[in-house]
Amino acid sequence: MTILKLLIISLTAITLVSCSTTTEPVPPPTVERLLINSSSDLGYTMEIYADAAVDVGYNPLYVRVKHDGKTLNDVHMVVVPDMDMGMMHHSCPVEQPESAVSDKDGFYHCAVIFTMPSTTAWKVGITIHDHEADTTITVHVPISVATSGNVKTIKDASNVKYVLTLLNSPWKVGMNDVTVSAYRTVDGFDYTPVDNASMKLEPTMPSMGHGSMGNIDPVSTGNSWYTGKVNLTMTGDWQYALTMTTADSQTISTAFQVVAK
Numbered sequence: 001m002t003i004l005k006l007l008i009i010s011l012t013a014i015t016l017v018s019c020s021t022t023t024e025p026v027p028p029p030t031v032e033r034l035l036i037n038s039s040s041d042l043g044y045t046m047e048i049y050a051d052a053a054v055d056v057g058y059n060p061l062y063v064r065v066k067h068d069g070k071t072l073n074d075v076h077m078v079v080v081p082d083m084d085m086g087m088m089h090h091s092c093p094v095e096q097p098e099s100a101v102s103d104k105d106g107f108y109h110c111a112v113i114f115t116m117p118s119t120t121a122w123k124v125g126i127t128i129h130d131h132e133a134d135t136t137i138t139v140h141v142p143i144s145v146a147t148s149g150n151v152k153t154i155k156d157a158s159n160v161k162y163v164l165t166l167l168n169s170p171w172k173v174g175m176n177d178v179t180v181s182a183y184r185t186v187d188g189f190d191y192t193p194v195d196n197a198s199m200k201l202e203p204t205m206p207s208m209g210h211g212s213m214g215n216i217d218p219v220s221t222g223n224s225w226y227t228g229k230v231n232l233t234m235t236g237d238w239q240y241a242l243t244m245t246t247a248d249s250q251t252i253s254t255a256f257q258v259v260a261k
Helices: 003-021
Strands: 034-041 044-050 057-067 075-084 107-114 122-130 135-143 151-155 161-166 174-187 190-193 198-205 216-222 225-232 236-245 251-260
Touching: 034 135, 044 122, 044 135, 057 075, 057 122, 057 161, 075 107, 151 251, 161 236, 161 251, 174 198, 174 216, 174 236, 198 216, 198 225
Parallel strands: none
Antiparallel strands: 034 044, 044 057, 057 107, 075 122, 122 135, 151 161, 161 174, 174 190, 174 225, 198 236, 216 225, 236 251
């Protein structure tokens, strides 16, 4: 057998092996989110998505912007929720989008701490600057907010109002991470993160008359958030008694009700 024939046979074998092991590329999984609502004005459409139905408390939201049906991936955005109570309006704490560039699915990420359920619908005002068209526009998207016990709005002795939020969690028997957010209300549309307070959190089971050991009080991690740990020793209804002392020595107290399963 000539060297040329051996070379041809070898190349043919390599080609067959290569073909047999070639696999089609797997597309990335599609992110499935719940469309909460959308509104349009002057050719611009704002779509608000969430991971689940929106309720009182901390809600990550995802906003998609379209202009004449085309998804916009480069806009500056400001999100301002508004609750119309007839005689007055107020907003709530918001984590604004950090980037003017959307993710690969066309979403801008933000989060809203809704402080009360819908009596009338909340309207989420979304103001964008469309860089391509050099246009600024605001579109209001109505949102229904279900009730929950995850937010407490309380005042200190000097009449300053604070919004304390317990991050919802599937509470289980054993050690649990606990996360609390704290905002100071400047006015009805201005909320400042509280990052320099101290917190004490005590879990108790009122029906059984006991608490638990091994708990770790929440400490600041920045941008309003405090994290700690709670030890739930049995299933049933628990109460988290939370006391926060601010940097200027104002103390406020409240309690959250949770269920361990």
